[in-house]
Amino acid sequence: MPTLNWIGKEAVIRHHQEVPTRLLDPVPALSCSTGGHDDGNLIVQGDNLHALKALLPRYAGQVKCIYIDPPYNTGNEGWVYNDNVNSPEIRRWLGEVVGKEGETLDRHDRWLCMMYPRLVLLKQFLREDGAIFVSIDDNEVACLRLLMDEVFGVSCFVASNVWQKRYSRENRGAIGDVHEYIVVYAKQPDLFQDVRNRLPIDAKQAAVYKNPNNDPRGRWRGIPMTAQGYRPNQMYEVETPSGKKVQPPEGRCWSTIEAEFLKLKAEGRVYFGKTGTSQPSIIRYLSEVEGFVPWTWWPHEEVGHTDEARKEVQSLFGTQTAFDTPKPTRLLQRVIQIATNPGDLILDSFAGSGTTGHAVLKQNAEDGGNRRFILVEMDEHIARNITAERVRRVAQGYTNAKGERVDGLGGGFQYCRLSAEPLFAPDGQVRGDVTFAQLAEFVWFSETGTGFTATTNSPLLGTHEGRAIYLLYNGILNDLAPDSGNVLTGPVYDALPPHDGPKIIYAAANRMGRRAQREDIIFKQTPYALEG
Ligand SMILES: C[S@@+](CC[C@H](N)C(=O)[O-])C[C@H]1O[C@@H](n2cnc3c(N)ncnc32)[C@H](O)[C@@H]1O
Numbered sequence: 001m002p003t004l005n006w007i008g009k010e011a012v013i014r015h016h017q018e019v020p021t022r023l024l025d026p027v028p029a030l031s032c033s034t035g036g037h038d039d040g041n042l043i044v045q046g047d048n049l050h051a052l053k054a055l056l057p058r059y060a061g062q063v064k065c066i067y068i069d070p071p072y073n074t075g076n077e078g079w080v081y082n083d084n085v086n087s088p089e090i091r092r093w094l095g096e097v098v099g100k101e102g103e104t105l106d107r108h109d110r111w112l113c114m115m116y117p118r119l120v121l122l123k124q125f126l127r128e129d130g131a132i133f134v135s136i137d138d139n140e141v142a143c144l145r146l147l148m149d150e151v152f153g154v155s156c157f158v159a160s161n162v163w164q165k166r167y168s169r170e171n172r173g174a175i176g177d178v179h180e181y182i183v184v185y186a187k188q189p190d191l192f193q194d195v196r197n198r199l200p201i202d203a204k205q206a207a208v209y210k211n212p213n214n215d216p217r218g219r220w221r222g223i224p225m226t227a228q229g230y231r232p233n234q235m236y237e238v239e240t241p242s243g244k245k246v247q248p249p250e251g252r253c254w255s256t257i258e259a260e261f262l263k264l265k266a267e268g269r270v271y272f273g274k275t276g277t278s279q280p281s282i283i284r285y286l287s288e289v290e291g292f293v294p295w296t297w298w299p300h301e302e303v304g305h306t307d308e309a310r311k312e313v314q315s316l317f318g319t320q321t322a323f324d325t326p327k328p329t330r331l332l333q334r335v336i337q338i339a340t341n342p343g344d345l346i347l348d349s350f351a352g353s354g355t356t357g358h359a360v361l362k363q364n365a366e367d368g369g370n371r372r373f374i375l376v377e378m379d380e381h382i383a384r385n386i387t388a389e390r391v392r393r394v395a396q397g398y399t400n401a402k403g404e405r406v407d408g409l410g411g412g413f414q415y416c417r418l419s420a421e422p423l424f425a426p427d428g429q430v431r432g433d434v435t436f437a438q439l440a441e442f443v444w445f446s447e448t449g450t451g452f453t454a455t456t457n458s459p460l461l462g463t464h465e466g467r468a469i470y471l472l473y474n475g476i477l478n479d480l481a482p483d484s485g486n487v488l489t490g491p492v493y494d495a496l497p498p499h500d501g502p503k504i505i506y507a508a509a510n511r512m513g514r515r516a517q518r519e520d521i522i523f524k525q526t527p528y529a530l531e532g
Contacts (some may be wrong), residue, residue, distance in 0.1 A: 011087030198291030222281025304328025332359035342369025
């Protein structure tokens with residue numbers, strides 16, 4: 001398989017492992033709740049490399065749909081490559097703005113170095129039936145496809161959708177540029193095909209279904225009963241209600257065998273035109289239309305365009321300059337409709353103006369769902385004043401630019417920052433203020449590779465593949481000294497919830513002696529067994 005090489009690749013291939021695990025620090029003053037709860041939604045302010053690492057212990061393997069809209073590397077965006085990668089060829093880029101191609105011939109290398117570790121982390125969030133949708137344009141689509149092939153697997157490619165972002169002609173280039181791509185990869189494409197949704201038909205598509213004969217079964221349309229080619233058992237004569245006899249048109253046959261045709265006719269599902277003299281059509285009722293299999297052409301009439309997106313943000317904030325590059329809410333709703341069901345989790349780690357959060361709340365309001373979202377935005381001003389503020393207004397209601405009151409869709413979110421200090425101090429010790437719940441997530445993720453979803457009021461975190469996983473930390477058993485029960489001793493062990501089978505026990509020390517082996521205990525010493 002051809003692979004892509006670039007300056008700095010060697011240095012970033014394992015970079016995701018070197019990124020320290022930080023904690024999510026909730027900021028109640030910037031959070032939003034409607035009816036007293038945040039519905040499990042999160043907005044995280046911080047570089048997504050660190051945010052994704054911090055989110056993994058809770059959400060690994062749980063996200064149904066990832067949507068990202070990273071910098072396209074157009075040369076005009078002025079994004080900054082700031083990952084702390086310790087390699088000579090990369091160190092000179094750090095903190096430098098990535099500008100016009102003429103100034104920085106290595107801007108594709110930087111973009112690839114930025115994207116690689118983030119994609120590797122993102123992959124770990126996907127459920128087995130999940131998929132990732134990536135917005136991109138022609139600046140990096142070729143590199144992105146090769147990168148995605150490498151990180152997700154060539155066989156995981158699903159589609160490269162073309163979004164018609166403009167409706168007016170673009171005359172600046174030799175050939176006008178009116179589209180972007182939304183590239184889709186699935187963890188397991190066959191599974192994704194089974195679970196992805198068809199798209200509901202819209203009013204324009206439904207208008208084709210009429211009821212000229214007042215059929216009690218409702219609106220319908222006739223599908224000509226012919227097919228290309230010659231199949232002997234589909235070449236029979238058909239008698240119309242007027243008595244006229246018809247054959248398939250030249251070069252075609254009927255689309256069904258005679259027995260099936262007679263059955264459909266007996267059910268009143270064949271139409272011969274107003275006068276009963278026309279070629280037969282098979283009646284398809286609107287009520288039977290399951291929706292459409294999504295296709296790769298996403299025209300602006302269906303999913304909006306960039307102008308619509310800017311006006312949406314303008315209407316929400318009453319100013320033209322709130323955010324330069326939003327996507328239309330309808331575009332994100334299309335992604336959500338295809339890839340998710342009520343109850344699913346959606347992650348956007350380049351959140352910008354928060355369109356993904358808006359679209360999730362809108363889709364929930366429309367179909368009664370309880371989908372949740374996680375948004376990550378690095379820029380503090382944007383995260384606080386645009387991303388969070390937009391979702392807050394959409395959830396709670398607002399007055400738009402025309403002075404009209406727009407009702408809230410409901411929902412809320414918890415706003416978090418990343419802790420300045422990582423979970424582990426430089427000497428390898430767990431930081432003093434880390435709670436039992438925070439370390440429990442990390443322990444569970446390290447052992448299982450999956451996100452920790454249980455409640456954490458017990459030293460027994462759960463069982464995974466037949467093994468029970470325990471954590472003794474922060475005196476979870478309170479009274480059983482020594483060291484408030486953080487050391488595994490006989491009495492401490494006897495106080496643990498039992499498990500019949502192998503037990504992995506994380507504790508500060510093991511004073512069980514030979515009994516540990518008899519009890520099928522695998523002891524792991526905190527923090528050393530956890531670091532990294
Ligand atoms: C193209 S915009 C996304 C627009 C978004 N889809 C919308 O509809 O508003 C990209 C966003 O990603 C943010 N970003 C860039 N690098 C990031 C990083 N390393 N971590 C988190 N956010 C980042 C930028 O600040 C910007 O707001």
